[in-house]
Amino acid sequence: MNRSDSIFDTQRTMKFHLELTDKCNAACPMCGRTKEMDRCLPDMTKVRNIELDLDLIKRNFTPDLCSRISEIDLCGGLGDPPAARECLEICDYFVGFGIKVILSSNGGLRSEAWWKRLGELFAGTESLVEFHIDGLEDTNHLYRVNTRFGKIMRNAKTYLETGAIGEWHFIPFQHNEHQLADALTMSREMGFSKFRVIDTIRFGEKNGFTYQLPDGSLQELNPANPKLIDALRTDTEKAEPAAPQDQHEHRSTIRCKSEIQNRPYIVATGVVSACCWIEGSEDERRMYSKAGVDQGLTHNIRHRPLEEILLEEPYRTVYPQAWAQQANPVCVRKCARMQRSRRSSL
Ligand SMILES: C[S@@+](CC[C@H](N)C(=O)[O-])C[C@H]1O[C@@H](n2cnc3c(N)ncnc32)[C@H](O)[C@@H]1O
Numbered sequence: 001m002n003r004s005d006s007i008f009d010t011q012r013t014m015k016f017h018l019e020l021t022d023k024c025n026a027a028c029p030m031c032g033r034t035k036e037m038d039r040c041l042p043d044m045t046k047v048r049n050i051e052l053d054l055d056l057i058k059r060n061f062t063p064d065l066c067s068r069i070s071e072i073d074l075c076g077g078l079g080d081p082p083a084a085r086e087c088l089e090i091c092d093y094f095v096g097f098g099i100k101v102i103l104s105s106n107g108g109l110r111s112e113a114w115w116k117r118l119g120e121l122f123a124g125t126e127s128l129v130e131f132h133i134d135g136l137e138d139t140n141h142l143y144r145v146n147t148r149f150g151k152i153m154r155n156a157k158t159y160l161e162t163g164a165i166g167e168w169h170f171i172p173f174q175h176n177e178h179q180l181a182d183a184l185t186m187s188r189e190m191g192f193s194k195f196r197v198i199d200t201i202r203f204g205e206k207n208g209f210t211y212q213l214p215d216g217s218l219q220e221l222n223p224a225n226p227k228l229i230d231a232l233r234t235d236t237e238k239a240e241p242a243a244p245q246d247q248h249e250h251r252s253t254i255r256c257k258s259e260i261q262n263r264p265y266i267v268a269t270g271v272v273s274a275c276c277w278i279e280g281s282e283d284e285r286r287m288y289s290k291a292g293v294d295q296g297l298t299h300n301i302r303h304r305p306l307e308e309i310l311l312e313e314p315y316r317t318v319y320p321q322a323w324a325q326q327a328n329p330v331c332v333r334k335c336a337r338m339q340r341s342r343r344s345s346l
Pocket residue numbers: 024028030031075076077078079080081104105106132169171198199200201202341
């Protein structure tokens with residue numbers, strides 16, 4: 001098969017987005033794993049408590065494939081990477097090929113010794129940890145429910161002391177916006193290389209979000225004052241442009257981020273997908289049904305080799321046709337109208 005027939009080109013430099021696990025210590029109310037109106041308990045219709053292990057990774061990410069991979073994001077939609085039993089070993093495997101690993105975490109799991117080992121592994125390389133910390137001692141747990149700020153800080157400090165790169169990512173809300181400047185200062189003092197704010201778009205039309213804490217009390221999330229963030233902002237990322245002010249003035253052409261970056265997504269079940277936005281959506285089900293492929297069985301790295309999967313339908317003609325016809329609402333929203341949560345550095 002001609003490799004250019006697929007939106008993914010396994011002979012070109014690749015990136016990957018991996019969900020190592022769907023396990024998590026936290027219960028962020030706006031996260032897909034959380035039942036926000038039921039004491040932030042995990043939604044067991046989605047969470048299976050599974051993970052990708054080192055053996056499975058090695059089988060699919062062969063040395064030959066790894067030699068063409070520049071970057072792997074350990075993030076995902078439902079879990080925290082350090083919750084995967086072999087997280088450290090998997091990082092070690094990828095770093096051994098000179099791959100830049102970006103690990104996203106709430107920072108609340110594991111011991112200081114574990115974070116020291118991760119730091120020692122990443123030190124002197126481009127690999128980094130994004131610590132997602134949305135506030136200080138008295139506020140972080142209002143979004144990062146069930147986490148303890150003191151433990152997160154001790155883990156981050158231990159990691160950073162190894163000389164490895166760490167970034168502090170902060171989602172501003174009304175309840176933590178007054179702490180942005182202090183958190184920024186603290187991040188510089190601790191040795192974080194970047195402090196980035198995530199402008200969340202998960203409020204939807206209502207511009208408010210009610211949830212129930214584990215103790216049964218009701219809480220509300222409200223958007224931060226954008227002027228406050230703008231006053232601190234020094235640089236807005238060009239890679240993640242803002243959604244246009246006027247929704248009707250959007251660009252109509254879909255430019256698939258995953259195709260451009262040659263960056264597929266793999267979830268903890270082993271299922272391969274085009275990206276984390278389309279994964280599990282009605283759009284994706286339709287693409288797979290058109291392709292006549294059973295995604296769960298056939299496009300699963302537990303059952304078939306990754307490099308074969310990436311060159312098969314729906315990644316050859318089904319996706320490009322759907323884009324040309326504007327048939328995928330998710331693709332239109334994310335990769336034409338650019339309705340994404342924007343990140344920028346302060
Ligand atoms: C599901 S998490 C998985 C990785 C890890 N557990 C974490 O939280 O960083 C994936 C990403 O979603 C982000 N996230 C969580 N809540 C969000 C929100 N309300 N708006 C935008 N991004 C959010 C996290 O910060 C993280 O970058």
